Amino acid sequence: MENITKELEKIFCYTLGRDVIAREDIDAVCVTQISNHIFEMVNAVAEKKQKKALDLYYELLALKEPPMRILFLMMRQYRNLFQVKGLMKKGYNRKEIASKAGLHPFAAGKYMDQAKVFKTSELREILEDGAEIEQRVKTGLLTDHLAVELFIVKYSNG
Numbered sequence: 001m002e003n004i005t006k007e008l009e010k011i012f013c014y015t016l017g018r019d020v021i022a023r024e025d026i027d028a029v030c031v032t033q034i035s036n037h038i039f040e041m042v043n044a045v046a047e048k049k050q051k052k053a054l055d056l057y058y059e060l061l062a063l064k065e066p067p068m069r070i071l072f073l074m075m076r077q078y079r080n081l082f083q084v085k086g087l088m089k090k091g092y093n094r095k096e097i098a099s100k101a102g103l104h105p106f107a108a109g110k111y112m113d114q115a116k117v118f119k120t121s122e123l124r125e126i127l128e129d130g131a132e133i134e135q136r137v138k139t140g141l142l143t144d145h146l147a148v149e150l151f152i153v154k155y156s157n158g
Helices: 002-014 023-029 034-046 050-062 067-089 094-101 105-115 120-138 144-156
Strands: none
Touching: 002 023, 034 050, 034 067, 034 105, 034 144, 050 067, 050 144, 067 094, 067 105, 067 120, 067 144, 094 105, 120 144
16 A cells, blocks of 8 residues: 555656546556566466566566566466465365465465466476576577577467
8 A cells, every 4th residue: 555655656746737547657656566477477378368567578578577587487377376276185274384485465365366267287397498598598408588488388278
């Protein structure tokens, strides 16, 4: 709630004296939550919505997010999904999963919903591919931009 108040204050100061606030004004002064984009991108990949996943990736690039940071955040998301999926299989409830995984209960609930879309084997494969892609970038076999794009395309292909 505090973030919303700060963002509104910035918009009001930025548009002082005007009757209308345009989308461009919001884009110019408001902070985009990178973690929200990553979560949405993983959702789009899970739902096989390739265009949306790529659009979110390009938005992150436009926000000057380095491709390897994007990949790191995606892999963290998938690791959390893998962990939550395993705990769900063991019969743990949301509160127990939150505690064991070190997540806020609300986030645990979101991960539980998202984990239902994936098979455990699919999450394992994604994590292995993520590590392989990182290695290919570090050894110069792929550029970072292309590596992340190929990863998104592979797993969002319906």
